[in-house]
Amino acid sequence: MSMESVLAKMEFRKFEASIVDFFSKKNGYAIVLTEDTNFTALLRQTLNKHLGLRNKCFSQVSTVEETIKQIRKELAAGKKLLVFIERIHRDKEMAFLVRKIKKDYSKCKVFITMTEAPREQFILLHELGADNFITKPIAINTFIEKVAHSIKPQGKLGQLIDIAKTMLEQGAYEDAANVARTVLNAKPDLSSAMLVMGDAYKGLKKYEQAHKCYLGAGDSAPLFLDPLKKLADLYGVAGVKKRQLDCLTKLDKMSPLNVERKLDIGHIYVELGNYVSADVYFEGALRQANKEALDYVGNVSQQIASAYEKRDPARAEQYLRKALRAKGDNLDKGDVDTFNSLGIVLRKQGKWRQAIQEYKRALQISRRDENLYYNIAVASAEGKEFEQAAAYLRKVIQLNENFVRTEPAVAYNMGLIFFRASDLDMAKMHLQICLSLDPNHASAKKVLSLM
Known part of the structure; x- marks a missing residue:
């Protein structure tokens, strides 16, 4: 056996050891949302036969609701989670689920399983926080390597960057900057280290230095979205709306399926008084949300309505009604907030009777919601119907x-x-x-x- 083969085998043993350590010593667990029996068979074979793990290491779920329920259950039990999600499950894109998991359960490692993906969808999933992508069919050795890299960075610099990110989360900005500086001394053009350094400076309110770091990260990796996102956030903090808008519109061209960014762009246009451009991005956000999940449409519509609520309540009303129409006969308790928002913008227009009608529609969904009865009372009082x-x-x-x-x-x-x-x-x-x-x-x- 050649020296190269020996070294490769030793490296692979490290990958295997990382996974065994994760499941056997670090309370690791996997949740799999898929109907692909071949993939679940691969996972079982990898964990139980190849790696020799005897305890139950994963659960297969079949719906989004089961996925969230299982995540909550395992996190409550102190588990560290790997979540495998089919990119398209039951004919629906799962980007909205990745967004929710990374927002509400950020410590979960998310893997997207797929046979193929359009470039724009791949970019969106990466941007939403997907930790790795598994293209099927996949060999066991390749699968092990991908999982190991996501569980724990294998290189020393990657491990240092993870340490610095943890320090940022804890507010230890000086310490994070020192670690990032160590990484940059070893590799001066590493964009991920520049971003960490920029975040540390931003936390220390040294905005000019943060700005230089983000620009440097962008120069080192021109196709990398994170530097532009960091710059947009920095301009937002500084109140430089036009430069923030410039960054966000560039990002939208690079990754055009991101609903939240379209909402951010629309909000800025509203603040700048350009309602026509705002509507272009808001409509785009609604179209994309509708493709992802009906429940997401209500959330997006409420964010649009909040942008217009004080400036143009009639416009806010249009978007909220559009969201309710999109749900059709599938209204549920999750839509009560949309009805409440609609009632508020109707009352701002003096349409208190219409507001009461919408609150009563919501009562058909949630009959014991005291907030709805209170809102009906306030709307009735606005119409001088005091009794x-x-x-x-x-x-x-x-x-x-x-x-x-x-x-x-x-x-x-x-x-x-x-x-x-x-x-x-x-x-x-x-x-x-x-x-x-x-x-x-x-x-x-x-x-x-x-x-």
């Missing part, structure tokens, strides 16, 4: 007697509505609760003085 408003407040109290203590404004609104409905005892009680929450609430004191 009707008071009746709905009594329903709120019936469902949750502590609702009045949510915040001083809620207690005051309830007290004022009861006062206007001539129920003075209830008015006094709620206004006194308001003052117990905020002793300096001038409006509550004024109404009490009238009683």
